[in-house]
Amino acid sequence: MASTFKVAVIQLHPKPFQIEQNFNKAAGFVKAAAAQGAKLAVLPEYHLTNWIPKDEKFLPLCDQWETYLKKYQALAKEFGICIVPGTIVERHRDAVKEEDKLLNVAYFIDHRGEILGKYVKKNLWGPEREHLTSSGRDVHDVFDTPLGRVGMLVCWDLAFPEAFRELISQGAKIIIIPCFWTLYDCSPAGLARNPSSESLFLDSTLTSRAFENTCAIIFANAGGPPGKGYAGVSQVTVPYVGPIARLGSAAEGMCVVDLDMSIVEDAEQNYRIREDLARHDWHYDYRHSAKEKL
Template sequence: MNLSIAIAQMQVTPGDPAANITKMEQFIQAAAKRGADLVVFPEDAICGPLAGQNAFVAEAPGYLAHMQKLAVTYGVDLVPGTWTVGDGIALYNQAHYISADGTLAGIYRKINLWETEKVIIAPGASVSVFPTRFGLVGMVVCWDIAFPPIFTAMNQLGVELVVSPTFWSVPLHAPGTPDALAARQEDIDLIDSLCTARAFENDIVFVYCNAAGTLNLPGSVVTLSGCSQITHPVDKVICRSDGNHEDLLVAEVFHQRSAAAPTVPV
């Protein structure tokens, strides 16, 4: 596996798909100019989290079609974050991997839901590993990173690269207070350890793309953790955003899985 990966750590505007899609294209264009083969966006990048997860379900097919056009226009593979899709009476938080020719290579429905999602979103039922021009790719979303069995299942299918669109925020505290700063540092420490561990223990390249900035909620402001990064089983941290500001990271990645897959205890 040898490719250039771009991570778009983007601030998402809740409930404004048009503004978010415009910004996403700007990131894609900039990444393509820097030679990126694959561009990855945060969870909920188009609609925003919370209410935005179910307010635009009818528009989901249009989002996919538009992102497929952008992949073709800029000649890049694309993981455009996630958005909510309907399937019968159930709603799912779904990620998509779009190839540079516009074809849909794979989808993944988030299995491990955060508390706010469980009210309206159903959990996915299976892991997702699929072929791409770079090798076998899998996807997880945000809180999934904390659950090793998902990675074990993908590993057994030969996955080489795992992509995680994420919207990871700090627990609610008054911005700038000691409690808020301590909470953010605790989250950063957890994110960094999980990203490094998942790559190392599974012999994979792991791409973690978090959102940037803040999220205004009624009566409070939530701060995003940032710290988007690419981790590697040998090289550890290939690149990492140093904060929660908007950022575009582009890095060359090379990895060849060992001939013997890691053994899984029974």
């Protein structure tokens, strides 16, 4: 497994309800990433539908989740590239409660079109709780990929250091985070103090998480027209360096960057986070179950 490979972070503006148009635009970016030699392309949260759950046109789109998941599998196989297609909102029937539920799901699709991993968003942002069902107390899974051990989180999950620790304790070296985070997620009081508060939150937290967990973070956020509140700042972030690639504006775009995983190994030798987690007398409550994968 090569220690350096190209990854693509794709920042998109999801047009409300234009699911086929949004897919075609995303597919165009993925094809361009593959042409530049990228081994992985990561898209934002809600990139197919945007997030307008109270509109009557939203729920029928969530019934098409399997159609678009299969389209991404075919795309990955055709161009020989791994894809994390942001998140796809899925409507399922809850047999116990006899009612529908919505899940916000991220998938890792390998270059053969096979699904290697799946994650249902756990930590829901306030307005999402009325509509989405969290993965609750399900374990944060880590899985093997052509790029190494990978874990996935979604958007507001990144505010919880516990989520990272659970993934790192299972051997994750790369954390992938699709996101739909806007400047207007800040309160009026916060915006009055700093209109760019949420960008500061994202940049600071992503760099901190990379350092404190000796991992690489691939973060793909939604973008959009100026003045509409989109935060952007999609990036690939590693210890020592911080962002090695960052989309500085909220506009749509893509960056393809060489991710050198030896940086992660060097940082672990220095900070020894995983070594501490592996100790039999580790003094915090969470534990790992596979020392040999750390």
